Amino acid sequence: MSFWVTTKRVARYGFVGFLRNGFVSLAAVFIMIITLFVFAGLLMSGAALDATLKQLTDKVDVNVYFTPTASEEQVTGVKSALERLPEVASVAYTSREAALAEFRERHKNEQTTIQALDQLSDNPLGASIAIRAKETSQYEAIAKFLEAEQASPDGAGISKVNFYQNKTAIDRLTNIIETSRTVAIAAAVFLAAASILIAFNTIRLAIYTARDEIGVMNLVGAGHWYVRGPFVVAGILYGLISGVIVLVILYPLVIWLGPGSEAFFGTFNVLDYYTGSFGFFFLTIMSSGVALGAISSFLAVRRYLHT
Amino acid sequence: MIYFDRVTKLYNGGPPAVEDITLSIDPGELVSIVGHSGAGKTTLLKMLFAEIFPTEGSVYFGSREIAGLSERELLELRRNIGTIFQDFRLLPTKNVYENIAFAMEVAGKDDEDIKADVPHVLDLVGLSEKMWNFPKELSGGEQQRVAIARAIVNQPDVLIADEPTGNLDPINTHDVVEILKKINNLGTTVILTTHNKGVVDAMGRRVVTLEEGHIIRDDKEGKYVL
Numbered sequence: 001m002s003f004w005v006t007t008k009r010v011a012r013y014g015f016v017g018f019l020r021n022g023f024v025s026l027a028a029v030f031i032m033i034i035t036l037f038v039f040a041g042l043l044m045s046g047a048a049l050d051a052t053l054k055q056l057t058d059k060v061d062v063n064v065y066f067t068p069t070a071s072e073e074q075v076t077g078v079k080s081a082l083e084r085l086p087e088v089a090s091v092a093y094t095s096r097e098a099a100l101a102e103f104r105e106r107h108k109n110e111q112t113t114i115q116a117l118d119q120l121s122d123n124p125l126g127a128s129i130a131i132r133a134k135e136t137s138q139y140e141a142i143a144k145f146l147e148a149e150q151a152s153p154d155g156a157g158i159s160k161v162n163f164y165q166n167k168t169a170i171d172r173l174t175n176i177i178e179t180s181r182t183v184a185i186a187a188a189v190f191l192a193a194a195s196i197l198i199a200f201n202t203i204r205l206a207i208y209t210a211r212d213e214i215g216v217m218n219l220v221g222a223g224h225w226y227v228r229g230p231f232v233v234a235g236i237l238y239g240l241i242s243g244v245i246v247l248v249i250l251y252p253l254v255i256w257l258g259p260g261s262e263a264f265f266g267t268f269n270v271l272d273y274y275t276g277s278f279g280f281f282f283l284t285i286m287s288s289g290v291a292l293g294a295i296s297s298f299l300a301v302r303r304y305l306h307t
Numbered sequence: 308m309i310y311f312d313r314v315t316k317l318y319n320g321g322p323p324a325v326e327d328i329t330l331s332i333d334p335g336e337l338v339s340i341v342g343h344s345g346a347g348k349t350t351l352l353k354m355l356f357a358e359i360f361p362t363e364g365s366v367y368f369g370s371r372e373i374a375g376l377s378e379r380e381l382l383e384l385r386r387n388i389g390t391i392f393q394d395f396r397l398l399p400t401k402n403v404y405e406n407i408a409f410a411m412e413v414a415g416k417d418d419e420d421i422k423a424d425v426p427h428v429l430d431l432v433g434l435s436e437k438m439w440n441f442p443k444e445l446s447g448g449e450q451q452r453v454a455i456a457r458a459i460v461n462q463p464d465v466l467i468a469d470e471p472t473g474n475l476d477p478i479n480t481h482d483v484v485e486i487l488k489k490i491n492n493l494g495t496t497v498i499l500t501t502h503n504k505g506v507v508d509a510m511g512r513r514v515v516t517l518e519e520g521h522i523i524r525d526d527k528e529g530k531y532v533l
Contacts, residue, residue: 009412020400216396219356220457221385222413 010226014233024206025238031202032242032293035195036285040250042188043284044270047277048261049184051268053177058132060170062139062163064146066126068096070157075127078149078158082131085145087138092130099125126159136174139163196292203238203296207231207304214304228301235297239289246285250274308334308496309355309465314364316350324350325520328364332498334464337491339507340500341531342517348500351517352467355498356388357381368465386414389458389466389495393473395450397442397457403429404438407457414461428456432486448479455486465496472503484509504531 018025066075075093082091094102100123107113117124133139143163150158163170207214210231217227251274258271274281309332316324325347332338340348353359354366357373366373368384376384390396397406407425416424429435432452442450451471458466468487472480484506491497491512501507507514507530514529515522524532 005417017400210400212396213398213400216398217409217413219358219385219390219396220410220413221382222409223382226413 006226007229010229011233013230014237017230018234018237021206021210021234024209025234028202028206028238028293029242029245031199032238032289033245035199035292036242036246036289037249038191038195039288040246040281040285042191043281044254044273046184046188047273048265048268048270049180052265053180055266056173057136057177060136060139060166060173061130061132062142062146062161062166063128063130064158065128065160065162066157067159068122068124068126070126070159074157075129078146079129081145081149082129082142085142087133087135087141089132089134091132094128094130096123096125096127099128126157136170136177139170140167199292200296200299203235203293204300206234207297207300211304214301218305224305227305228298231297231301232294235293235295236290237293239291239293240286243286243289246289247282250281308332308369309498310367311351311354312365312367314351314354314361314366316347316354316359317362323362323520325517328520328522330515330522330525332496334496335491335494337488337497337510337512338499338515339510339512339529339531340498340515340517341502341507344502345519346517347520348517349469352469352498352500355465355467356385356390382413386410386461387463387465389461389463391451391454391458391466391468391471393470395442395447395454395474397450397453399442402439402441403434403445403453406442406453407460410457410460416461424460428460431459432456433482446479447474448476448482451475451479451483452486455483455490459490459495463495465498466490468497468499468501470500470502472501472506477505480506481509507531 064078066078079091079093082088103125104114104117131142133142140163143161146158146161146163150161214227254271254274258269261268261270309330311328311330314328315326318324324345328347328351330351340351342348350359354361354373355368357376360374371380373381373384398409401409404425407428408421411421411424426435426438429438432455434449434452434456437445437449437453442453445453451474455471466487471487472483475483480503487497487499488510499506499510511528514524514526514531516524516526516529516532
C-alpha cells in the first residue's frame with residue numbers, strides 16, 4: 001500500500017475522530033487555548049520588560065569632561081580610543097563651542113550669569129564626551145579605562161569623569177535589570193512548563209478514553225502508525241484551532257490594552273508590538289500549538305501500543 | 308497447521324492457567340474448546356493471536372513459531388486470523404461500514420476492493436441495512452454479526468471465536484452458530500470457545516475439553532460433557 005494512501009486514510013480518521021469525539025475535542029482545544037494564551041502573555045510581558053529595561057538603560061551614561069586647555073588631538077584621541085572599546089555602544093562628543101552655546105541657552109533667563117560669562121575673555125568650558133555602554137555593568141570598566149588615561153603623564157586633557165558620582169545609581173539599576181531578567185526567565189519557564197503539562201495531561205486523558213479502541217486496532221493487526229496517526233492528526237487539529245482562536249482573541253484584547261500599556265511602560269505599546277510582530281506571533285503560537293498537540297498525542301498513544 | 312507443543316502459561320507466578328498442553332488443529336477444522344471458567348480456554352486463544360506468549364513450550368502457526376515472529380510478522384499473523392469476542396470489541400466511533408473497512412485498510416486493501424467487499428460481507432451476515440449505524444445503535448446480536456463480518460472480510464485462514472454467544476439470546480445464538488458453520492464450510496478453520504452446551508452440540512464437530520489447564524477430553528465428533 002502506498003505511503004500516500006496510508007497518509008490519506010490516517011488523516012481522514014484523524015479528522016473524523018476529531019469531529020465525532022466532539023466533547024473531548026472541545027475540552028482539549030479549550031485547555032490548549034489557555035496554554036497558548038500563557039505563551040502569548042509570556043512573549044508580550046517579555047517584550048514589555050525588555051523595552052522598559054532598555055528605556056532605563058538608555059538613561060544612563062558616563063561623561064568625561066576635558067579641561068578648557070585640552071587640545072583637539074587629546075579629545076579626539078580619547079574619543080577614538082573609547083570607540084574602539086568593545087563595551088562602548090556609542091559616544092557623543094560635545095565641543096567647547098557647543099558646550100558654551102548649550103550653557104547660554106540653559107541660562108538665558110539668568111542675566112547675571114550671562115553677563116559674568118561675557119566678562120570673560122575666553123570660553124571657560126571644556127569639551128565633553130557622553131559614553132553609553134552596551135550593558136550597565138560595563139560602565140565600571142569604561143571608567144577605569146578613562147582613569148588610566150587621566151593618570152597618563154599629560155592627563156589626556158581629562159578634567160573629570162562622573163562615573164563615581166553616579167556609581168550607586170548605576171549599580172542599583174544593574175542589579176534591578178539582572179534580577180528582573182532572572183525572575184522573568186524563571187517565571188516564564190515555570191508558567192510554560194505548567195501549561196505544557198496541563199495540555200499534555202488533557203490530551204492524555206482524551207486518548208485514555210480511546211484505550212479500548214486502540215486495543216481493538218492492535219488486535220486487527222493495525223501497524224503502529226495506523227493506530228497512532230489519527231490521534232496525532234487530532235492533536236495537530238487541537239493546536240491549529242486553538243492557535244487561530246488565540247490569535248483572533250488577542251487582537252481586540254491588545255486594542256483595549258494598548259493605551260494603558262503605553263501609559264504604564266512609557267514607550268511600550270502592546271498593540272503596536274502585536275501588529276508589528278504579527279508574523280512572529282503567528283509562527284510562534286501556531287507552531288507551539290501544533291507541536292504540543294502532535295507530541296502530546298504521539299507520547300500518549302505510545303502507552304497503549306503493543307504488538 | 309496450528310500446533311501447541313507442550314505449552315504452559317503462568318500469570319505472575321500463580322498456578323498455571325494452562326499446563327503442558329499439546330494440541331494440533333488441521334486446516335478447515337471446526338473445533339470447540341469447552342470448559343468451566345478459568346479452565347484456560349481464553350489463554351489458549353490469546354497465545355494463538357500473540358496477545359500473550361507461553362511461559363514454556365511453543366505455539367506454531369503453519370511452520371512458524373509465533374514467539375519467534377518479528378513485529379511486522381505478528382501484524383501479518385493477526386491480519387490472517389479473524390477474531391470474535393463475547394464483548395464484540397467494535398470501534399465505537401466508527402460506523403458499521405468503517406469498522407469493517409478499517410480491518411481491510413490495515414491489511415493494505417485498496418479503496419475499490421473495500422467499496423465492493425464491505426457491502427458483500429454485510430449482506431452475508433444480514434446487516435446491509437445497518438451499514439451506516441454506529442455500534443451503540445445496534446442490538447447485541449447485530450454487533451456480534453458486525454464483529455463476524457469484520458473477522459471474515461479479509462478471508463483469514465483461521466477464525467477464533469471466544470465465547471461469541473455469551474451475550475446473545477437464543478435466536479441470535481442460533482444465527483451466529485449458523486454463520487460460523489457456513490464460514491467453516493467455505494474452508495476457514497474455526498476455533499470456538501464456549502460455555503453453551505447447545506452451541507457445541509449444534510456444531511457436531513470436534514470438541515476439546517479443558518479442566519484446570521489440562522486437556523481431559525478430545526472427541527472427533529463430540530458433545531458438551533462436563
